[in-house]
Amino acid sequence: MMTTPLAVDELEQLREESRRLALEAGLDPWEVVFGVVDYDELNEVSSYDGFPERYPHWHFGMAYDYFRKRGAYSGWWTYELVLNTKPAIAYLRSSNTRLETKGVMVHVYGHVDFFKHNRWFSKTNRDMIKLMKNHAERIENHMNRYGMSKVEAFIDCAMSIQYNIDPHAPFIKGRGQESRVKRHRVNPEASQSLLAEAGKIPVKRDYMDRYINPKNWVSERREKMMSERTENQSQDITELKRPQKDMLHFLVKHGRLEDWQRDILSMIREESYYFVPQIQTKVMNEGWASYWQSKIMADYADSNEFLDHAEMMSRVLGGGISNPYRLGLMIWENIKERWDKGRFGRDWELCKDREERKRWDTGAGLGEEKIFEVRRNYNDITFIDEFFTEDLFEKHNLFTYEYIPETGAYHITSREFEDVKKKLLLRYTNLGKPTIQVSTGNYDNKGELLLLHQWNGIGLNWDEAKGVLQRVYEMWKRPVNLKTIVYRKLRDPDPSRNRIQPELPLTAVQEEQGVLLRYDGETFRELALSDEEIADIRTDDIRYSTTPEEWIG
Amino acid sequence: MAGALAAQAELLARNMRKRIRKDVERFKRIVRGEIRQNLKDLIESGEIAGQRGRDVVKIPIKSIKTPEFRYDPRDAGGIGAGDGELGEPVSAEPGEGFQPGQGPGSHAREVEIELRELAEILGEELQLPKIEPKGQKNRVESGDDFSDVATTGPEALLMKRRAFREALRRHTQMETQHRLPAKYHFDPVVVVPIKQDFRYLHSEPSIIPEASAVIIYMRDASGSMSGEKTEIIRQENYWIDLWLRTHYSQVERVYILHDYEAQEVKEDEFYELSTGGGTRISAAYELCSKIIERRYPADQWNIYPFHFSDGENWIGDTENYCVPILRDQLLPKSNQFGYGQVTLGRRSAGLHLLKLQENLQDEKLITSIISGREDILGSIKEFLGKGR
Numbered sequence: 001m002m003t004t005p006l007a008v009d010e011l012e013q014l015r016e017e018s019r020r021l022a023l024e025a026g027l028d029p030w031e032v033v034f035g036v037v038d039y040d041e042l043n044e045v046s047s048y049d050g051f052p053e054r055y056p057h058w059h060f061g062m063a064y065d066y067f068r069k070r071g072a073y074s075g076w077w078t079y080e081l082v083l084n085t086k087p088a089i090a091y092l093r094s095s096n097t098r099l100e101t102k103g104v105m106v107h108v109y110g111h112v113d114f115f116k117h118n119r120w121f122s123k124t125n126r127d128m129i130k131l132m133k134n135h136a137e138r139i140e141n142h143m144n145r146y147g148m149s150k151v152e153a154f155i156d157c158a159m160s161i162q163y164n165i166d167p168h169a170p171f172i173k174g175r176g177q178e179s180r181v182k183r184h185r186v187n188p189e190a191s192q193s194l195l196a197e198a199g200k201i202p203v204k205r206d207y208m209d210r211y212i213n214p215k216n217w218v219s220e221r222r223e224k225m226m227s228e229r230t231e232n233q234s235q236d237i238t239e240l241k242r243p244q245k246d247m248l249h250f251l252v253k254h255g256r257l258e259d260w261q262r263d264i265l266s267m268i269r270e271e272s273y274y275f276v277p278q279i280q281t282k283v284m285n286e287g288w289a290s291y292w293q294s295k296i297m298a299d300y301a302d303s304n305e306f307l308d309h310a311e312m313m314s315r316v317l318g319g320g321i322s323n324p325y326r327l328g329l330m331i332w333e334n335i336k337e338r339w340d341k342g343r344f345g346r347d348w349e350l351c352k353d354r355e356e357r358k359r360w361d362t363g364a365g366l367g368e369e370k371i372f373e374v375r376r377n378y379n380d381i382t383f384i385d386e387f388f389t390e391d392l393f394e395k396h397n398l399f400t401y402e403y404i405p406e407t408g409a410y411h412i413t414s415r416e417f418e419d420v421k422k423k424l425l426l427r428y429t430n431l432g433k434p435t436i437q438v439s440t441g442n443y444d445n446k447g448e449l450l451l452l453h454q455w456n457g458i459g460l461n462w463d464e465a466k467g468v469l470q471r472v473y474e475m476w477k478r479p480v481n482l483k484t485i486v487y488r489k490l491r492d493p494d495p496s497r498n499r500i501q502p503e504l505p506l507t508a509v510q511e512e513q514g515v516l517l518r519y520d521g522e523t524f525r526e527l528a529l530s531d532e533e534i535a536d537i538r539t540d541d542i543r544y545s546t547t548p549e550e551w552i553g
Numbered sequence: 554m555a556g557a558l559a560a561q562a563e564l565l566a567r568n569m570r571k572r573i574r575k576d577v578e579r580f581k582r583i584v585r586g587e588i589r590q591n592l593k594d595l596i597e598s599g600e601i602a603g604q605r606g607r608d609v610v611k612i613p614i615k616s617i618k619t620p621e622f623r624y625d626p627r628d629a630g631g632i633g634a635g636d637g638e639l640g641e642p643v644s645a646e647p648g649e650g651f652q653p654g655q656g657p658g659s660h661a662r663e664v665e666i667e668l669r670e671l672a673e674i675l676g677e678e679l680q681l682p683k684i685e686p687k688g689q690k691n692r693v694e695s696g697d698d699f700s701d702v703a704t705t706g707p708e709a710l711l712m713k714r715r716a717f718r719e720a721l722r723r724h725t726q727m728e729t730q731h732r733l734p735a736k737y738h739f740d741p742v743v744v745v746p747i748k749q750d751f752r753y754l755h756s757e758p759s760i761i762p763e764a765s766a767v768i769i770y771m772r773d774a775s776g777s778m779s780g781e782k783t784e785i786i787r788q789e790n791y792w793i794d795l796w797l798r799t800h801y802s803q804v805e806r807v808y809i810l811h812d813y814e815a816q817e818v819k820e821d822e823f824y825e826l827s828t829g830g831g832t833r834i835s836a837a838y839e840l841c842s843k844i845i846e847r848r849y850p851a852d853q854w855n856i857y858p859f860h861f862s863d864g865e866n867w868i869g870d871t872e873n874y875c876v877p878i879l880r881d882q883l884l885p886k887s888n889q890f891g892y893g894q895v896t897l898g899r900r901s902a903g904l905h906l907l908k909l910q911e912n913l914q915d916e917k918l919i920t921s922i923i924s925g926r927e928d929i930l931g932s933i934k935e936f937l938g939k940g941r
Contacts, residue, residue, distance in 0.1 A: 044573045056572065061580030062617060062664075064573050069665050073609060152579075159619050307722050320634045398634050401643045403627035409642040413630070423632045436622045458628040467620025487628075505640055546630060548639070 011036060014098070018105035021296045022113070026368065029112035031087035034105065036094045042078055043067040045091050049275070050083040051132040055139035055267075056148075057155055079316070080104045084278065086126040088112040099308050106296050110289030113375075118284075120277040120379050123170040128274055135267045142260040154261055157471040158248075158268045163431055165269060166245035167276045238441025243452055247472075248272070250438045256477040265475070279431055283380045287328015290317065291336075291371075294329070321396060321424070331387050332371060340367035357391075380428045388424065393417045400546045404505045406493065411505045413546040426458075426544050434460060439483070441476075449476045452536065453484035457543040460484055469519040479520040483529065483537055488513040493553055509553045580617070584664050587614050588671075589678050596933075597926040599784065601671070602791035610671065611663040672799040675792065679933065682940030684800045686764035686855055687888070706753025719750035766801040766855040766888075768794060769844065771837045772823060773862035774810040779827045782895045785923055786861045787824050789893060792933045797857060807844055811837035813867075817844070833867045834860070834905060835874030842882040851886040858883060859891040859936070864903020871908040879909075884917050889941045892920045893932060900924045917941070 015034055022029060037045060047063035048054045067078070079096065083089040090108040092101060115121050125131055143151045200213045238254045248269040252262055278285070290313070297309045321327045338344055342362030351357055374383065398420045401410045414420070426432070435454040443450035449472065453460060465482065473480045493506035514529030514537075588595065595601055595612065604610045633643055675681070702712070721744050770790055772778065798804050808823035809815055812830035815837040841858055849856055866875075883890055894906050900922055902910070909918065919939065921932040 041570075044570065047573060047576075054572070056576060056579075058576055058580040058583055058617075059619075060573065061576030061578065064577050065580060065664070069609060069667075073665075156619065160621055164622070307718065307725065311718070321632070396634055397636065398632055399637065400630060400632055402630040405627070407642065410630070412633070412637050412639050412641050412643060414639070420632055423630060426629065434622050434624055453622075459625045461623045461625045464620040464623055467618075468622055471620070503640055505642075544629070551640075 010098075011101075014102050014105060018102050019109060022106055022109035022292065025292060025296050026372070027109055027113040027292060028116065029088070029109045030116055032082075032105075032108055032112055033087050033089050034108075035089065035091050037091050038094050039071065040068070042081065042091055042093050043071065046078055046081055050081050050089065050091065051129060053129075053133040053136045055136045055155075056143065057152060059159070079312075080108055082108050082111045082115075083129070084115040084121060084124060084126070084274075085128055088115065089129075097308065100312055103293055103297050103309050103312060107289045107293040110292040111285060113292075114281070114285045114288050117376050118277075118281060118379075119377055120281055124274055124277055131270070131274075135271065138267065139264060142264065146260055151260070151264070154264060154474075155268070157474050158265050160468045160471040161247050161251075162268055162272050163276070163279075163433065164245070164247035164436055165249070165272050165276065167280060167431075169246055169249075170273065238447075240438065240440055243437035243439045245435065245437050247436065247438050247451070250441070251472075251475050254441050255475045257475060261475070276431070277379075280379045280381075280428075283324040283328040283331075283428070284375070284378060284383050285328070286325045287330070287332045288375055290325050290329045291332040321398070327384075330392060331383065334389070334392055335374060335387055336367035336371055338367075339370035340365055342366070381425060384421075384425060384428060388421060390417045393420060402545065402547045404507050404547075404551070406507050407505045409505075413548060419546045422542060422544060423546065434458065436482075443481055446478075448479040448481055451480070451482045453482060454539050455485045455534075455537050456539055457545055459486055462486075465517065466519070466524055469517065469524075473519055473521055477521075479518060481519075482517040483534065484515055484517065485512050485534060485537065486515050487511070491553070504551055506553075507547065507551050583616055584612075584614055584666070585670075585674055587616050588612060588666070588674050592675070592678050593927075593930050596788060596792065596929050599788055599926075602788050609665040609667050612666050612671075614664045617664065668795055669799055672795050675796060675933075676799075679930070679937070681796065681934070681937050684797075684855075684888075684940055686766070686801060701755040703753045703755035704749075704751065706755055710754040712752045712754060715752045716746040716750045717744060719752065720744045720746035723750060764801050764855065765803040765805070765853065766797055766857060767805045767807060767845075767849045768797060769807040769809065769841050769856070769858040770823065771809045771811065771815075771841060771858065771860040773812070773832055773834070773837075773865075774826055774828045775812045775832050776827060776829050777863055777865070778895070781897060782863065783824055783827075785895055785926060785929060786893070788926070788929050789861070789923070789932060789936075790859070792929075793857075793859065793891075793936060796933075796937050801855065805849075807841075809837050809840055809844075811840075815840040831867060832862065832865050833870050834862060835870050835878060838875055838878045838883060842878055845883075845886055856887040857889065857891070858887055859893065861893045861895055862905065863896050864894045864905050866905045871905050872912055875905075876909065876912045879913060879918070880915070884913070884915050887917060889917045889919055889939060891936045892918070893936070894920070894922045896922065896924055898924055 011034065015032075019029075019032075043064055046067050047060045054060060079093060079100070081091045088108075088111075090105075090112075092104055092108075096104060139151065139155075200209075200218055203209050203212050238250075240250075244250055246269075248265060251257070252266045252269060255262070255265070257265065294309075294313055298306065317323065317326045317329065321330075341360060342348070342364035343357075343360050348357075348360065351360070374387070378386070394417075398415070399412045400414045400419045400423050402413045403410050434456075437452045437454060439450040439452045441447065441449055451472075465484075469480045469482060487510040490509040490511050492508050497504075497506055514531065514534035516527040516529055518525045518527065601610050601612065637643070676683075702715075724744050772783075772786060794804070794806070806820065808818050808820055810818050810823060810826055810828075811832075811834065812828045813833045813836065814830075817840065818826065837860065845851065845856060879890065892906065892909065894903055896903065902922065906920055906922070909920065916939075919936055921928075921935040923929065923932045
């Protein structure tokens with residue numbers, strides 16, 4: 001298909017049209033500014049996550065190299081890229097056909113509607129272009145002053161822990177977004193009046209105050225707060241009351257860093273907080289945009305166009321459920337259908353008769369309402385947890401697999417819904433990464449850093465963990481410790497079972513062993529920990545292994 | 554107003570140009586630096602030569618890896634789709650799967666290198682001179698550039714998917730006379746493509762001037778040449794091939810195996826076959842000469858014969874038969890003639906090499922002794938260092 005580049009007025013006409021379609025369908029997006037760029041420019045834009053000004057770093061160059069080669073050798077390319085800003089900015093590929101452009105624009109409006117209304121984006125900075133530009137300038141200044149390679153090397157270190165933040169922090173009052181350390185002094189008068197308010201529950205109407213904040217109760221609370229405060233002050237400030245997930249925050253505050261390093265670390269943290277909602281809602285967001293694209297295009301494209309559109313969709317939606325576009329779209333369509341047909345609530349859950357379930361249609365017609373509610377309140381984990389149902393699972397012939405060291409291969413371990421869902425959720429829980437917390441910066445009273453790996457039965461990639469510790473050491477400058485658990489082999493599988501059940505991939509009996517991995521700037525040491533010492537990192541969460549018990553021992 | 558905004562967005566994108574160039578440059582410098590540093594190891598390990606990619610190879614690069622706290626993939630397991638009994642092994646090591654819209658992330662520890670880039674690095678590191686090709690010739694390109702579509706053509710070039718698409722298009726257009734019902738949920742439609750739906754891949758022949766080269770690989774296949782020695786030869790050939798390929802738009806390859814007799818074989822066989830017989834090198838040289846005469850006229854082709862053996866030869870064969878063929882036939886016609894003596898752990902010249910050096914003082918004859926993997930790099934430099 002040969003295409004000529006779209007003229008500006010034609011583009012504008014397409015924009016008008018797709019915007020109208022999106023609004024008519026019930027979406028409520030911000031204004032979108034569309035830029036048409038050629039294939040190579042889109043690769044550039046993608047490498048910088050869409051931002052025109054980012055700080056200089058080789059990893060953007062690596063991303064570009066990757067996008068370019070992927071396009072050239074695997075034929076896989078990007079159709080669009082949308083920025084979560086207000087107004088939103090979207091880049092389209094100039095070689096898209098007229099129809100593709102229309103479809104992609106609708107898709108974009110889907111994303112922007114999601115950015116605007118999904119709860120998890122409510123705290124993101126919508127003026128990020130400016131902030132990114134500001135970051136770029138600050139980092140360039142540091143580079144001019146302290147040397148390119150020195151600064152770049154520090155960014156390398158920081159990137160190792162760039163997502164060791166607390167995605168929930170922006171939603172908890174008093175924590176989160178303050179990214180630079182506040183150094184200003186509070187003036188005494190203000191602090192007096194602050195003190196008067198301390199311990200009170202804020203009230204909107206003054207006359208309610210004495211009911212909501214009875215005097216004795218307030219003074220009791222105030223005393224408790226004060227005593228806690230003095231208690232805190234008497235301790236080393238790096239000793240935390242409870243472990244903290246936001247390692248970046250901790251290091252910005254307490255790391256032994258030069259000012260420029262502290263500045264860079266705080267910027268990287270800020271950028272991570274901006275990107276995290278996008279990672280947390282990828283399945284939903286891509287599914288949402290694809291859902292509206294296919295719905296709107298199916299309703300409005302003429303049949304000739306529709307075929308091209310269908311082909312484009314089939315290209316984007318290829319692959320199994322590990323393709324977030326596909327997984328998301330599938331779930332959205334299912335929710336719509338279920339709530340349209342009244343397939344929810346107690347009666348539906350209790351109904352076990354297959355035939356009856358298949359025919360079930362109360363004519364509820366609540367689908368549209370439901371999906372808009374879901375797009376407001378959910379993120380990928382809650383979305384999948386609640387709406388990836390057994391019915392959806394049954395359509396896909398899914399299984400879980402585990403690695404068996406004895407055979408050196410991955411084996412199919414289960415075809416149960418619960419197991420598959422568990423593994424699916426694992427991929428999206430905590431961005432698909434292990435949970436690491438800072439416990440204290442004064443471990444063993446020696447000013448050493450102690451990190452905790454909240455253990456859910458899956459061990460760490462050991463070499464990488466060591467690499468991270470080395471980099472964290474660069475920011476802490478004192479020994480760095482990581483408390484975790486590894487598996488230790490107790491005994492090999494019984495060889496006689498091998499003869500009786502040769503079809504089973506038998507595996508060794510293992511035991512969980514607590515380990516303290518310590519890096520002192522020169523060497524690594526691994527110290528065994530007792531069961532009591534690891535009590536604080538053993539979570540009661542579900543265990544993710546699906547290896548059948550009869551394979552063990 | 555929206556038009557102005559759109560133009561503004563395009564401008565923003567254009568601003569990235571400068572930036573990306575610098576970032577790519579630094580990334581490449583890191584990658585190239587590490588490859589250059591480890592070139593010897595990369596060559597000796599055979600990691601690259603083992604890959605079958607036509608355009609790119611994957612090379613592990615340590616310095617671009619950003620370590621992160623991640624699960625051990627062996628502990629984490631995963632989900633797959635498809636048939637299979639419990640306990641059945643899953644074929645390949647399952648990766649992350651297809652993830653549209655996602656960059657390489659920080660997982661990346663392997664970088665895809667274009668062979669062209671790799672050859673450049675090789676050239677820089679070994680300070681190889683560029684080759685000046687001789688003899689330009691015009692070639693009619695009818696080959697693999699099927700960028701056009703035609704309505705007629707041979708069966709083998711029928712685009713089946715496209716045919717069904719055209720058929721479906723025709724089908725729906727016929728029905729749209731009365732507007733398709735419920736388009737969003739299709740009932741299955743039976744679509745049968747007819748002649749007018751068929752489309753064929755098509756390529757316009759074009760005439761391109763170009764320099765062509767032929768590499769003629771010869772190898773002693775007798776029993777003493779198997780195993781590690783063959784592996785070394787495979788490595789040598791990979792890098793020689795890579796370098797020559799960057800200088801000629803068309804490179805053909807001929808593989809000749811010999812023991813007492815010589816025969817032309819396919820690439821796979823060249824490295825796999827071994828025979829039990831004795832060794833008579835002149836048989837290979839003779840066949841090589843014949844092939845050149847018949848298929849590769851010297852005025853149109855740049856000819857690069859390479860011969861590898863362990864240095865043993867039939868008594869009297871080198872001086873009485875090989876030398877005359879080389880002197881009268883092969884050397885005058887070739888750009889150069891490379892002989893590699895592969896003798897594990899021994900660096901002294903064998904009889905064949907001694908006699909060649911004794912009887913031929915032609916700078917087109919290049920010899921190299923490879924006593925182990927650690928000699929490969931040096932040997933490549935010897936073979937390619939003349940820039941012929």
